[in-house]
Amino acid sequence: MPVRDVDLRFEEVPKYFVAGDIVMSHLFAVLSATFPDGEESFVRSVAAVRDRIDDDQLAEDVDGFVGQESMHGREHRAFNRHLAALGYPTRRVERYTEVAYRWFERVAGPKVHLAATAALEHYTATLAELLLTDSDARAVFEHDAVRRLFLWHALEESEHKAVAFDTFRHVGGTERMRRITMTAVHMDFLLELVAMTAVSVALDGNARRHPTQVLRGLGRLLRSPFVSAGAVRQLAQYQRRGFHPNDRDTTGLVATWRHRLFGATPEAITDPGRRVAGGSE
Numbered sequence: 001m002p003v004r005d006v007d008l009r010f011e012e013v014p015k016y017f018v019a020g021d022i023v024m025s026h027l028f029a030v031l032s033a034t035f036p037d038g039e040e041s042f043v044r045s046v047a048a049v050r051d052r053i054d055d056d057q058l059a060e061d062v063d064g065f066v067g068q069e070s071m072h073g074r075e076h077r078a079f080n081r082h083l084a085a086l087g088y089p090t091r092r093v094e095r096y097t098e099v100a101y102r103w104f105e106r107v108a109g110p111k112v113h114l115a116a117t118a119a120l121e122h123y124t125a126t127l128a129e130l131l132l133t134d135s136d137a138r139a140v141f142e143h144d145a146v147r148r149l150f151l152w153h154a155l156e157e158s159e160h161k162a163v164a165f166d167t168f169r170h171v172g173g174t175e176r177m178r179r180i181t182m183t184a185v186h187m188d189f190l191l192e193l194v195a196m197t198a199v200s201v202a203l204d205g206n207a208r209r210h211p212t213q214v215l216r217g218l219g220r221l222l223r224s225p226f227v228s229a230g231a232v233r234q235l236a237q238y239q240r241r242g243f244h245p246n247d248r249d250t251t252g253l254v255a256t257w258r259h260r261l262f263g264a265t266p267e268a269i270t271d272p273g274r275r276v277a278g279g280s281e
């Protein structure tokens with residue numbers, strides 16, 4: 001699981017960076033703002049049980065997972081800073097996310113914390129697979145740095161999609177706890193994402209002055225690949241008894257995108273810490 005130290009530049013990214021669309025731009029700005037503190041919480045969840053892992057391969061995967069999530073957090077924070085300068089409330093969303101995760105970690109034990117990480121990793125794996133397989137989904141990211149950010153992130157979410165899940169099982173997490181936690185995560189994550197996006201749009205003076213563009217954007221979002229029946233079905237698969245993230249074989253997809261983004265054979269980029277310029281599609 002290679003840790004790629006990519007370095008992206010966001011200075012030129014325009015305000016409505018998702019297909020020039022108000023609603024989708026706010027949605028992805030909110031998503032980006034939840035990533036860094038969410039990913040720090042994911043890292044804490046696996047780090048808390050790291051010394052209980054007696055399987056060498058899983059321990060190595062956990063180290064790769066920690067490295068990849070840390071890089072995602074760093075680049076999304078840089079992107080979020082640029083979005084804040086453009087007027088998005090990304091700082092407030094980051095702060096809220098941090099407080100919410102810290103509260104959750106205080107009330108949940110390490111296993112439930114891991115179950116929540118595994119559940120949210122199914123969300124990121126689903127979004128990742130969608131982006132890597134659907135050219136219409138990718139097409140909304142018109143700006144080069146934003147496309148690189150989301151495709152690099154998508155590739156690595158696919159690469160490490162089973163790590164939190166396997167760690168949860170390794171420390172004795174049960175099927176029951178896994179599925180109940182996902183039900184709670186569905187309700188909490190979707191509710192918060194919708195609420196934060198609505199607030200973000202409402203705070204945007206330009207959006208308030210152009211309500212028809214907001215309504216049109218909402219219509220486009222509902223018809224987009226991101227809320228398609230296929231994406232919903234894939235999300236729901238997690239509730240199947242005996243589900244495992246690798247039931248969906250994405251090894252070919254991962255190999256293709258390693259090559260497309262980083263122009264190297266998979267073997268050539270397995271050197272942790274190798275600095276790369278950011279890759280392009």
Ligand SMILES: [Fe+2]
Nearest residue numbers: 039069072157
């Ligand atoms: Fe990530």
Ligand SMILES: [Fe+2]
Nearest residue numbers: 069121124157
């Ligand atoms: Fe992840």
